[in-house]
Amino acid sequence: MQNQNKRFLININYLVILFLVVGILVSSFSFFKSHAENIPDGNYKIPITLMHKYDEVNSMGNNAIVQYGILKVRNGKPTMKVRFVALTFLNFTGYLSEFLVDNKPVNILSTYDIYDGYNHPETGKDKRFKGKKYPKDMEFDIEIGARDIPVHVYVPVMGELASGDQDARLRINWPNNYNAVKISGESFDEDSSTSSADAPSISEDDLINRAFGSKDNRNLPVLEKGEKISLENGHYSVKVSLYHEREEKDSMGNAAMIHDGELYVKDGKAKMLIGSDKMSLQGIIASLVSLQIRDDNAYYHFAQPHAFDLSIPGEQDKRPEVFSFDIERKDPMIYVKVDPKVKPMGEIPVGARLKFDWNTLRKIDRSETILYKKMINGTPRKKFNPNEKLYKVVDGIELFGPPSSFNENVSFKVNKIQGGANYLKIVKSVGRTTAIHMYEFKVENDFGIPMKAKKDVKIKIKLPVGIKSIKAIRASDMSELKSEVSGGYATLTLRKFGEIALVDTSSGKGSRNVATPSNRNGVSSPNRNTKRSANNLKSKNTSGKSSSNNKKNNSNNNRNSDGDSDKKNTPISLTNDDSNFNESIKNQDNLDTEENKNNIQNYEPKENAKVLFFSILLLLACGGLAGYSYIKFGKSLLYEIQLGEQLKEKLNGVKTVNDRIQY
Structure with missing residues (x-):
């Protein structure tokens, strides 16, 4: 009987715990749902950046999009609107032609009324977009809180280098305060912004570290290692090409390489010679200006440049024609960083792989060498003289x-x-x-x-x-x-x-x-219209508390x-x-005044759908466990009641017998 009472109390405790857990989950679900729906309908200016697919650097196509998107919330449903702009360099202007989000087409709202050498209906060179207009404004569904969204773009100018299709990530920098980024309109062209949403700047030190850091901390796939090079002294020829860093295709800088590499062996040590030639793209002449080789410990080392005899139109200094570096094994591929100085590829060296076809390795006579002769006889790197102008x-x-x-x-x-x-x-x-x-x-x-x-x-x-x-x-x-x-x-x-x-x-x-301290805080200039003046006077009144601080900050800056x-x-x-x-850009200091702080309402971002899905699964599991415990508890309770009735009947029988004996 005592053991049964203990079991009864234990079951009661289990039930209490289960109901508490279920209650917490239900409350959390309701909390997430209410806050996800707490962003009011309207338009919001959200900073965005087009990031490299794998690395924490901007994509080379980042400047082809406006650095903010317009978040539209209608009846609780969010959509994001982005705009493409032209990439202009030297005498060439190019556009992005295709934009996919999660491998799905987006809704194209407007296009550019422009035809060029790629999309012209009659003379266009790009087969995919011949006769098609370039997209300008696009819109797609978005989940609040999603930070890095997989996207795919197609750039016709890159198509000439067999690299028109590019994968990237659209990074959304969600705000903590949606009131601070709310705008009145939904067009990129109208005067509706209330805050600046420029992308954060990159410091010069960060740029150097990204481009020239010796340690590569990225989780790159491990490459196959080949056998140790064991060749007699002499000169050898081997086919080499520049491959994409992660994908099985040529790199965009492959056209700037000479594909007949040379191996020079002396006293058991091998040195690889790689040649660089000119590559032309829309009148832009480029070549490899630097080559970095990754070792087994993920450190990069610059290859030695030689033969500074390559002339590039418009440049005073000549570029190297040969790069050399030590090599110990016949690895099929090695990781490198190259800088071909092709404008569309940006100014940061590009990760790639050198691919060797060791089956083509053959010994050649010194008189047959090309790169070795250039290395020995070419113009050496100019020595620096600090006394020269x-x-x-x-x-x-x-x-x-x-x-x-x-x-x-x-x-x-x-x-x-x-x-x-x-x-x-x-x-x-x-x-x-x-x-x-x-x-x-x-x-x-x-x-x-x-x-x-x-x-x-x-x-x-x-x-x-x-x-x-x-x-x-x-x-x-x-x-x-x-x-x-x-x-x-x-x-x-x-x-x-x-x-x-x-x-x-x-x-x-x-x-x-x-x-000046006054117009930075919103005082209207004489040539503004009446509507602008009214808005600016209102801004002036709300910023009075911080005007002295603003003047002090301005004097320091x-x-x-x-x-x-x-x-x-x-x-x-x-x-x-x-x-x-972007007419009514307010000074950020105004957002820090007490009045604005009192009026700011913080909105939590919508929880990820996966989190809600697993929460529901957990809720169902807890409910099933609670039902199972309830059934077990019910059976135990019924057994206790039946046992109590039997004991009561036996006690009544014993009492009747005792009464008869006494009688």
Whole structure:
């Protein structure tokens, strides 16, 4: 009887625990559901970035999309709207042609009324998109909280290199506060933004680490190792090609390689020679300018460049024709990083694999060698002389520097910028009707590492006809650089390089948006219309509590950040008078006022569908377990009741017998 009572109490405890667990799960499910549905209907400006499929770097197609999407919530259903823009470099402009999300087509809302050499109905070279217009605005369903969405793009210009299809990840940077990114409209062209959603900038140190870090911490597939090279002294020929880093296809830089590699063996040690040739793409001439070899411990080492005799149109310095590195085994493939300096591929060295066909290995006479002769007889790398003045010219743009401007040999690189987040930032500052000429200037050493000048250097640029005065703005911090115009040329003075915009101030348009403590906090300018003035006056009233702090911060920031000149220049605001987009950009300090803090409502992101699915499964399992325990408890309870009735009957019988005996 005592044991049965214990069992009864244990079953009661189990039931209580099960009901508590079920209650918690049901409450959690209701909580998640209510918060997932708590984002009100409306439009929200969400930062997005097109990331590399495997690595934590931007995809080469990232600049082909506007760096924010418009999240539309209608009746609780979210969709994301994105826009494609043109990629422009030198004399070529290209568009993305196809966009798939999770391998599904998206809804194309608008297209560009443009035909080029790829999609022209009659003369288009791309068979897939001949006669088709390039997409502009697209929309697709999205799950709130999904961070990295698999996407697929097709780029016709890459199709010429047999690499038109590219996989990537669309990274969504979801906000913690949806009120802060809510906008009134759903168009990229209208003036509806209330906050800046530019992609976060990448520091120069991060860029160097990504591009030139010696340790490769990525989880790359392990490559097959071959037998040790054991050959007699002499020269050998072997077929080699450049393969994609992860996929079974040629790399885009394969066309810049000479596919007859040479092996030079002396005293039991082998050295591999790889040749580089010119590759042409839409008038752009490129070649391999650096080659890095990955060892067994995942460290990269630069191959030695030789024979600096390869001339590239528009470049003053010649490029190497041969690279050499030590090799110990007949590995079918080895991991490498290559930099062919093809504009569409970006400025960061590309991961790839060198593929060797060891079945083609054959011994050759020294007189038959090509790469070895170039290595021995070609022009060696120029030795650095710190006492010489620096002079470099690329595409007609000249770089001048005094002696000891740098402590090693450098090269000068120039890219024309006509899109991307920094370009849009400049446009927002000076207005869409102002003439803007933006460049990315780089100075790198022989290994491709960006350098900063030790002394002031000058960059001289020929200006278009009609521009008589300019203002030079560094895009990273919006600081104004020292510049002058003479004889149709602009001359900049600086030490730190990067993206720099030349803004036409001949008509006064480029100079009227200079930041002051008042207009940075929302005071309307004289040429705004009545609606804008009303909005700005309202903004002024709500920011009164933090005006003194803003003035203090502005006074600390009104300086040239990199010491390019002796003047302390005032940074330019992001107020946009002449454009018809992103009008009401508010200073971020206003969001920190007490009034705004009281009005901010935080919304939790929607839980992942997988989490809800497994929660439901767990709920059903707990319910089944509870039912099973209830059945067992019921049977035990019924048995206890029946046993009690039997005992009661026996006790009554014993009592009757005792009464009769006493009687």
